[in-house]
Amino acid sequence: MVPITDAEFVEFTRLVNQLTGIVLDDTKRYLIETRIGPLVDELKLSNYRSLLDLVKSGGKPALQERIIDAITTNETFFFREPGAFDLLRRRLIPKALDERTGSRSREPMRIWSAACSSGQEMYSLAISALELIGTIATERIAIDGSDISEQILARASLGAYSQFEVNRGMPANLLSKYFTATPTGFRVVDHIRAMCSFNKANLLRLGPMMHRYDVILCRNVSIYFSPAERIVLFRSLANCLIPGGALIVGSTEQVRDCESILRMVNDFPGCYYYQRI
Template identity: 40%
Template sequence: MRVEDFDMFATLLKQRSGLVLTKDKAYLLESRLMPVARKWNMKGLDELANTVRTRKDEALLRDITEAMTTNESSFYRDSKPFDQFRQLVLPRLLETRASKRSIRIWSAACSSGQEAYSLAMLLLDEQAKIAGWRIEIVGTDISAEMVERAKAGVYTQFEVQRGLPIQMLVKHFKQNGDKWQISQQIRQMASFREWNLLQDLSALGQFDVVFCRNVLIYFDQPTKTKVLESIARQMPPDGILYLGGAETVLGITDRFKAVDGQRGLYTPAAGGFAAPAAARAF
């Protein structure tokens, strides 16, 4: 790939998705954009690059952006965040939201929906505690293809084997050929929509809990700051933010602070999240 083409694609992706590509990732750019070139009946990446320069085709730009977006997810990924949610976060929310009996959860960069559906299955197991409550799970992703996959709730054998306990598979999924579809009951507990984290988030509304795990690692520091501060504006003072195990707010923003003793959990700096008495030993 020509250096000037790499620089052009890298700039385009940074502007549209926040993704930062370094020169050592040229091979990744080539392998993921060749299928886009073929889809658009182009001979190769040179023609693709020239077309992008001369014709601002939004559909083409979307295909390029989606091709480079990492869509990595699995059910109950890393497990600890879901243990924290069940034993620490949910009990606290049931205390503090008792008057309005409503909880909103956001799965940001949700890919094909496994994180959102993992939360839905977890909440269904706790249905005796949340009877009469309005629980809303919203999943968003920059990729239209991933959003449609999430809405369908259909997964391959490989995908359901990654992190999903067999009892959950039997209980909540129906096999159809070589694919598995999650039950309508679970699908109705989550909604999905296309959204770019670099956009204005205000239209999404306020969220009590935000899962934004393993997303910031692809951004440079100014973009990380922008995204975290945008998220902070969509949360109440006692909300909870989940980041990935390798991610932090230190040196990036002062809008969040870590929850004591809970790796990966953050709360708005202006407020605070206190564990319920029954869960403080967790």
């Protein structure tokens, strides 16, 4: 594999930041070499400079997608940080459904898994809802998933997982209830996939949204951004919530400088969250 020079590394980190908001510091040189190096080899280029020139020339737009797919970290698993799913079952789903009376009674509760990766978070949400209210959840709850990587989003919408992937967090009783066996592993049943829709979105450049959400989960993604980009992210997510709606972040993430629109709620054991004012 061709080693990356200092100048190429600096330019690459700039390009990745422009495309995704992800900040790569000097310790992440290996990340570029191991993830982008194979692309340099595949295109039979002699160095990273030639790849940068190709991307900048704009002649191959698919190359940007390849770089985004390669550089994003898609680690996820079913029922990750389980306090969030308890919070949904015990507080947020009952609250949202109680609020749907009169003319709003036919509107589904809307949940957004922002940065959904390969979909485990979305299907864990759908299963939590089905376990709580039964099959009526398919009409009363709508789950949107988005990610910046087209490749990972395609995997999410397929809803197919290996044995190894279901072993990471999916209890055996729920696996047999909500998945069918396939030659390569397991696939989420159709009525769960029908509750879910998928859209490509860069969370740092959100355009006008189709809906306002009751709940947004944006977990384990802000850690890759700069402090200034985190503020942009959380402010724009807050604007996508209905008043009183909930933003759930990862257990190592914190929302700062958004006090005028989000208030922290920390009275639920095992999961704090933020409520749209």
